[in-house]
Amino acid sequence: MSDVLIILIKVVLALAWLLTLTLLMTWVERKESAVIQDRIGANRASILGLRLFGLFQPFADAIKMMFKEDFEPSFTRRFLHTLAPFLSFFCVAVTIAAIPFGPAVRLGDRIVTLQVADLEAGLPFVLAMLSLGIYGIVLSGWASNNRFALLGGMRGAAQLISYEVALGLSLVGLVLVYPSLRMSRIVEFQGGLLFGFLPKWGIVLQPLGFVVFFIAALAETKRVPFDLPEGESEIIGFYTEYSGLKWGLFMMTDFLEVIIVACLAVTFFFGGWQVPWLGPGGFRFPWGGEWALRGWIVVALQVLAFNIKVGLFCGFQVLIRWTYPRLRYDQLMDLGWKVLVPLGFLNLLGTGLLVSVWK
């Protein structure tokens, strides 16, 4: 009974974390883009005259979206049209289950992992769920019964499938280095030290793999350098026939994907919740110094470190979105198939050679 309760609490907490961060991301996106472009950004939404740098803007947006008319053209395929946003939202949101937020914690006489589901195949699970998100896009394009929406959906499918290959390939090298597919094991392994002083983070062991992973993951988020499926400024995309809260779900999925990509990049390549040289007993510096800390302080530090890393990555993705123009379609495909996939294979080859020589 209490096991079920613990899992339920974890599910609720993880979802709350994710959705709060999503709301926050819409604010970060606006403010960061504004600061980059020498503007101020949304700062007018206030409660009782309290503005808080426009932090209430996401709530105002959400309320507006809820009360907007949910217009559905008469020519849509009703059921699929409604299903599509939910499908794409669900497939992205469910991946948060596999992300480890912190180390296992001892609560009384039981050990609780700070992770909703510590799956044996956590890494393939995440990749599979992210791939399933394509169905939401293709379905929304097709169910809209609108040629341009369908074309947007097809562009999305072509883009996501080709980048899926590079994404998977970049992680194969990682699996060779960390001999596990379990997310918690991958993070634990990154707590070790290379040459006695360098943390064994993925970025150290797999720099090329990180570059391929990150570019492919950016394409997965369907944001500006790779936003061909939606192309909100010029070309017509897959959610043309959506309005109100259904459109809001697609929008939220975008931000969810940003957060999930940040979580994955941190978990695979930046040590997850690991802080350099921080073990269960406290800091143990390579130049020979120690700083003993209580167990719960260590856990709090590690969870905080995970959050800070994810926040930095989210900010970095916003920075990228507001820097680059969109790729043309053939350039996009070239980058995917002619650059990222060969680089992924090269990385795999190099990693395989190094691993076999090392042992």
Added chain:
Amino acid sequence: MKSWGYLVEIVRGVLITTRHFLVNMFFHTVAFLGLKPRRPGAVTIQYPEKRKKLAGRHRSLHRLTRRENGLPRCVACLLCATVCPSECITVEAAEDPDPEVQKRPERFSIDLGRCCFCGLCVEACPEDAIRMDTGVIELAETRREALDYGLEDLLQ
């Protein structure tokens, strides 16, 4: 491949946006801490609270000037109504008891809904009776009729 040459530019691009972000954030933080930054973090002027000083020759809402005795300077010569490209000025002349003046406007109205603020009426006026120097730029109304400014409105 041809596009490899862009790799450097891609990195430079992200460095430019990062620099803008960091520099502006620095000035925002300095201002937030109550210190006096060298320049504001954004070029935005927070409009209803802060206003930009209008240029000296800025053309804003019209006004009709008066003589020393308080009567309008306008002699209803209709030059402004003639020159107006938007045809928004209507003047109705009447006889003035003063033999020096002879004509005065019985009615003078500017339909600001049509006015394009070109300032030709000011240029055309031989009596310096109409000027566009009030500095009033917030002229929005909810009804069209409210935009029809009469003699009394323009004389303030």
